[in-house]
Amino acid sequence: MAKVTVVGAGFVGATVAQYVCGQDIADVVVVDVVEGLPQGKGLDLFEASPLLGNDRKIFGTQDYADTKNSQIVVITAGIARKPGMSRDDLLKTNANIVQSVAKETHKHSPDAIFVVVTNPLDVMAYLAKQTTGLPANKVVGMAGVLDSARFQSFIAEELKMSAEDIKCMVMGGHGDLMVPLPRYSSVNGVPLTELMSTDKIEALSQRTRDGGAEIVALLKTGSAFYAPGASAALMVESILRDKRRLLPCSVLAEGQYGIKDIYIGLPVILGKNGVEKIVELKLTAEESAQLKKSAASIKENVEAMNKLLVTA
DSSP states (O other), X not given: OOEXXXXXXXXXXXXXXXXXXXXXXXXXXXXXXXXXXXXXXXXXXXXXXXXXXXXXXXXXXXXXXXXXXXXXXXXXXXXXXXXXXXXXXXXXXXXXXXXXXXXXXXXXXXXXXXXXXXXXXXXXXXXXHHHXXXXXXXXXXXXXXXXXXXXXXXXXXXXTOOGGGEEOOEEBOSSTTOEEOGGGOEETTEEGGGTSOHHHHHHHHHHHHTHHHHHHHHHSSOOOOHHHHHHHHHHHHHHHXXXXXXXXXXXXXXXXXXXXXXXXXXXXXXXXXXXXXXXXXXXXXXXXXXXXXXXXXXXXXXXXXXHHHHTO
């Protein structure tokens, strides 16, 4: 039986666990430092199993020994930015959390593939890779799947068409400089540019960039978790079932698209070995410039994190 460890029993982590168990993908261990939180959510999810028609095992714990021999580790642990907190404060706090989590889980599951969800996502994926020493194919960040799903949803709403027929591609960092690609987005094979005006496409692209902030503004005391959780679970499924889906994920660029030595959202084939291949699309000069601008921003954040960790 496949086993997945989810670190972080907050809304995102619990949603990942819910989808992974509910869709009969794997057994799940939920880890959190808060006594009783993962145990309570794990028990609640376990009690839902008969209603969902599966016999998946799920439980919560504070003990990393319980995560032994996991095939996949999903890291959602971290804090959201609070009022009065600087970006450096957030970066330093979450970097320390991810570093600790990556060390502990890797110790008990040295062959596991890591799926990183904690923000700032591309930087945390890079840190998980550096901390574990795993090959690049075994550490991947969740972002492009979520951003593309948001783009799909907005397009479906605008066209009044089924989201099921819409396929989108969003590259770049998970933030304001992400790069939605309308040229590589379609409705059942029909290019998006044939169905929608340039102005409307740009408006929906901007809404996609602002997708997380839009939800934060509405919730007031939290951030998105249903769609992020479903996105991470979809990646877990593609790996464990060797579906080899073509998905935009945060991966270590090693020269592709003229980018090197940072994690950034690129199209990849995701299968049993993790990142099976990075797919290189033909970009226009403008798209390439946007992607490199996004990469430069991520590199700055990695350098900032390295300084903060050195002085920690």
